Amino acid sequence: MSEKKPYIQVQGITVRFGDRTVLENVSFDVYRGEILVLLGGSGSGKSTLLRTMTGLQEPSEGKVLYEGRDLVTAAPEEQREILRDVGILFQASGLLASMTLAENIALPLETYTDLEPEQIMKIVRMKLGAVGLKDYDEFLPSEISGGMKKRAGLARALALDPDILYFDEPSAGLDPSTSAALDKLIKELNSILGVTMIVVTHELPSVLEIAQRIIMLDKSTHNIIAEGTVEELQNSDNELVSNFFNRVPAEY
Numbered sequence: 001m002s003e004k005k006p007y008i009q010v011q012g013i014t015v016r017f018g019d020r021t022v023l024e025n026v027s028f029d030v031y032r033g034e035i036l037v038l039l040g041g042s043g044s045g046k047s048t049l050l051r052t053m054t055g056l057q058e059p060s061e062g063k064v065l066y067e068g069r070d071l072v073t074a075a076p077e078e079q080r081e082i083l084r085d086v087g088i089l090f091q092a093s094g095l096l097a098s099m100t101l102a103e104n105i106a107l108p109l110e111t112y113t114d115l116e117p118e119q120i121m122k123i124v125r126m127k128l129g130a131v132g133l134k135d136y137d138e139f140l141p142s143e144i145s146g147g148m149k150k151r152a153g154l155a156r157a158l159a160l161d162p163d164i165l166y167f168d169e170p171s172a173g174l175d176p177s178t179s180a181a182l183d184k185l186i187k188e189l190n191s192i193l194g195v196t197m198i199v200v201t202h203e204l205p206s207v208l209e210i211a212q213r214i215i216m217l218d219k220s221t222h223n224i225i226a227e228g229t230v231e232e233l234q235n236s237d238n239e240l241v242s243n244f245f246n247r248v249p250a251e252y
Helices: 046-053 076-085 101-112 117-130 146-157 176-193 204-210 230-234 239-245
Strands: 008-017 020-030 035-040 061-066 086-089 164-168 196-201 213-218 223-228
Touching: 008 046, 020 046, 020 061, 020 213, 020 223, 035 046, 035 176, 035 204, 046 164, 046 196, 076 086, 086 146, 101 117, 101 146, 117 146, 146 176, 176 196, 176 204, 196 204, 213 230, 213 239, 223 230, 223 239, 230 239
Parallel strands: 035 196, 035 213, 086 164, 164 196
Antiparallel strands: 008 020, 008 061, 213 223
C-alpha cells in the first residue's frame, strides 16, 4: 500500500517577537480529510501557529507547504491562489456588525467570484441552512446569540466551498450545550463534505469529541510535546500530557 501523502506540511516554523520566542522549529504534516486539533496551554503558540499556517503571520524561519507550494515565500498573488481553498472561523466569529448575515456570507462570493447576485443569494441560503440558520439571512449579528454567530461565521467560511477549514477556539465563550452542538456540526461537515479541518482549542470536551489526531504544543520548549490520537495521548509517558487528558490538577 502506498504511503499517504501530506496535504499541508509545516517545516521548521520559528516565530519570534523581538527577544521572545513563541515557536521554535515546529514541524508536522496534515492529511487530507482529517480533523487535526492544535492543543496547548495559554501562551503555547497554538493561535500563532494557526496564523502562520494561514498567511496572517510571517514566520522568522521555516516553510508552510500546501501540496508542495510554499505559502511563506510565495508572492502575494500566489498566496491568494494558494489560500483560495482555505476558510477560517475566527474566535470572535469575524462577522461585520453593520451587515446582515446574508451580506456577511455573500462578501467572499462577491469578492472572489463573478457570480450573479441571484446565484450568490442561492448559495448564501444554502450555507445558512447547512449550519442550522435557515431564515436568519436578514438578521444582524447583534440580534443573534453567541452560538449562532459562530454558526454564521462558519457559514461564511464555507461560502467558497473550501478544501481546508481553520477554527480558532470555536467553543470560546459558549455554554457547554452550545459548544457540544458546534462540535457535532464540525464532525458532520467533515464527514459529509470531506473538508480538512485544523482546530485550535484548549477545551478538553471538544478535543475528546472531534479530534482524529492531536498536535500538543508546550510553552516552555516552544515546540511539539506530543502527537497522536486521543487514546495515545491519554496513555502518554509524558506526565504533562497525561495529566491534561486525565484532568489531573496542576500543582502551584
